[in-house]
Amino acid sequence: MVNQRRKRRDQLQYILEQDPFLTDDQLAALFGVSVATIRLDRMALGIPELRERTKEMAATVHSKLRSMHGMEVIGELVQLDLGQYGISILPVSDALVFERTRILRGHHLFAQGNSLAAALVNSPRALTARAEVRFERPVYLDQRVVCEAEVEEQQYNRYTIAVNSKVDGETVFSGQFVVADVAGKEESLK
Amino acid sequence: MVNQRRKRRDQLQYILEQDPFLTDDQLAALFGVSVATIRLDRMALGIPELRERTKEMAATVHSKLRSMHGMEVIGELVQLDLGQYGISILPVSDALVFERTRILRGHHLFAQGNSLAAALVNSPRALTARAEVRFERPVYLDQRVVCEAEVEEQQYNRYTIAVNSKVDGETVFSGQFVVADVAGKEESLK
DNA sequence: CCTCCTGTTACTACCTGGTTATAATTGAAC
DNA sequence: GTTCAATTATAACCAGGTAGTAACAGGAGG
Incomplete structure (x- = not known):
């Protein structure tokens, strides 16, 4: 019981690393559990919601490209x-x-x-x-x-x-x- | 009259290129017009909403990093x-x-x-x-x-x-x- | 003068992808 | 059979929009 949950959460973490663009709905369907469970799992794992995830990615990339552009010295x-x-x-x-x-x-x-x-x-x-x-x-x-x-x-x-x-x-x-x-x-x- | 609009739209385009993370609310305040006007301007310019913009950025970056990672040959x-x-x-x-x-x-x-x-x-x-x-x-x-x-x-x-x-x-x-x-x-x- | 047209604004209903909280249900273990 | 954790359902709320409709302001032309 608890093991199933552990397993699901491990997988959840891995899956979201691979593809961060999944909604709770899609994840729930993927795991065959309710959306509520996915939300609890995300909470427990400290994973923010889809929009926060994408925003974060976009922002870090934005600044990264900026800094790379100005990078006169490699290293x-x-x-x-x-x-x-x-x-x-x-x-x-x-x-x-x-x-x-x-x-x-x-x-x-x-x-x-x-x-x-x-x-x-x-x-x-x-x-x-x-x-x-x-x-x-x-x-x-x-x-x-x-x-x-x-x-x-x-x-x-x-x-x-x-x-x-x-x-x-x-x-x-x-x-x-x-x-x-x-x-x-x-x-x-x- | 029309010139004001042109000017505003030019600026809007430029500003969103500089910082794509602005909501219609913030833009409206920035230009001193209503949110509705900003929306019309965005429509006219073919600029998608904030979430679409960030999603797009995140996605292209995602694939870019992927392809760079696998890029065995430069060029x-x-x-x-x-x-x-x-x-x-x-x-x-x-x-x-x-x-x-x-x-x-x-x-x-x-x-x-x-x-x-x-x-x-x-x-x-x-x-x-x-x-x-x-x-x-x-x-x-x-x-x-x-x-x-x-x-x-x-x-x-x-x-x-x-x-x-x-x-x-x-x-x-x-x-x-x-x-x-x-x-x-x-x-x-x- | 009125009328027409453009640009702007206001308002309403609706959508997605969530949050928070509270209650009800399930199921396995003792 | 009871008990307790895990799961699910339900409702209220939010941000940041879309879509559509109606109202208003102001200048140009008749």
């Missing part, structure tokens, strides 16, 4: 000495990994390094010109990638930047980025 | 001869560019090339080992990047793949990726 910038040195940290979420292997897709490591390198160059028009990178070890879901970048050389408007990313002190990615500061150069930008 | 795969050759196309949306300059962030070009290169290697465990890339020209908002990748060499489990991305026939990005097929190698994957 969180934790240190930045302009023109010299910087550190950013990227937590490996499940959106960034291969589904099967849970290994971080390589281009995210590149993106972290690239955006940090571009941030080091104190210009609104820093563009990467070349890069040479090595993926030393695979990085897995839920790890934290600490990326370190240092300006090695500057000639005219071209910066050579060494990048080294580590997980738990072990290098997983390294590379050299050449970033050009094209401020005032590209007429087509206007 | 749309238009041709793929496994182990040999492939083409993918990436439309440059505003989420991918620098806000000020509207130039595509370099790592998206890298990501397109990298994921296409990995797709060429017919293995669920293809990992990029090295890459050497050149960003030849800036790519702008609303352009379409056509990326071509070809396997140049294969030694044991290592593939050397040449990548060339073009916009309107002009090369914007080129590089060489070394991808390793680690199937059956990494015990830690289990």
Whole structure:
């Protein structure tokens, strides 16, 4: 009796995670119980009503897209000495990994390094010109990638930047980025 | 008279694009008109009610996250001869560019090339080992990047793949990726 | 002057997908 | 057979709408 209820509630939770767009009516039909029971179950599980669920999703997505849009640096910038040195940290979420292997897709490591390198160059028009990178070890879901970048050389408007990313002190990615500061150069930008 | 209405409707459209979470009540107060007027305006503009708007957002986001999660290849795969050759196309949306300059962030070009290169290697465990890339020209908002990748060499489990991305026939990005097929190698994957 | 037309407003009935609370029913366990 | 938890039913209420109808205000044209 109680077990049936436990089971139903477990399933309810799972089902709503899979498809949050179900009304109490549909759920009641699905489980073959009354709507009242579904409501009690939802209450017990702390699951808000359909409209609240969708509103929440829409709102978080809204802000997420906003923040992604403004995200100049991939990962969180934790240190930045302009023109010299910087550190950013990227937590490996499940959106960034291969589904099967849970290994971080390589281009995210590149993106972290690239955006940090571009941030080091104190210009609104820093563009990467070349890069040479090595993926030393695979990085897995839920790890934290600490990326370190240092300006090695500057000639005219071209910066050579060494990048080294580590997980738990072990290098997983390294590379050299050449970033050009094209401020005032590209007429087509206007 | 009619102009006031036009103006109000233009503003209404704009405001709801900025913040889709406003009820007719709030909008009426905002414009200093009655709720009925807001409803007529919405009807005329083909804007659905608050709940429909949020539901729509939540749903598209839901599927978007799903598809992003499963997105093994950045860009749309238009041709793929496994182990040999492939083409993918990436439309440059505003989420991918620098806000000020509207130039595509370099790592998206890298990501397109990298994921296409990995797709060429017919293995669920293809990992990029090295890459050497050149960003030849800036790519702008609303352009379409056509990326071509070809396997140049294969030694044991290592593939050397040449990548060339073009916009309107002009090369914007080129590089060489070394991808390793680690199937059956990494015990830690289990 | 009156009339017509447009834009706006007010009012009513109804809908969905809930909430809260209270009471009645079921069923299994002791 | 009683008892107690789980379930169900019932009623009143709410937000944020839709749909439709009627009234009103104000300027343009006759």
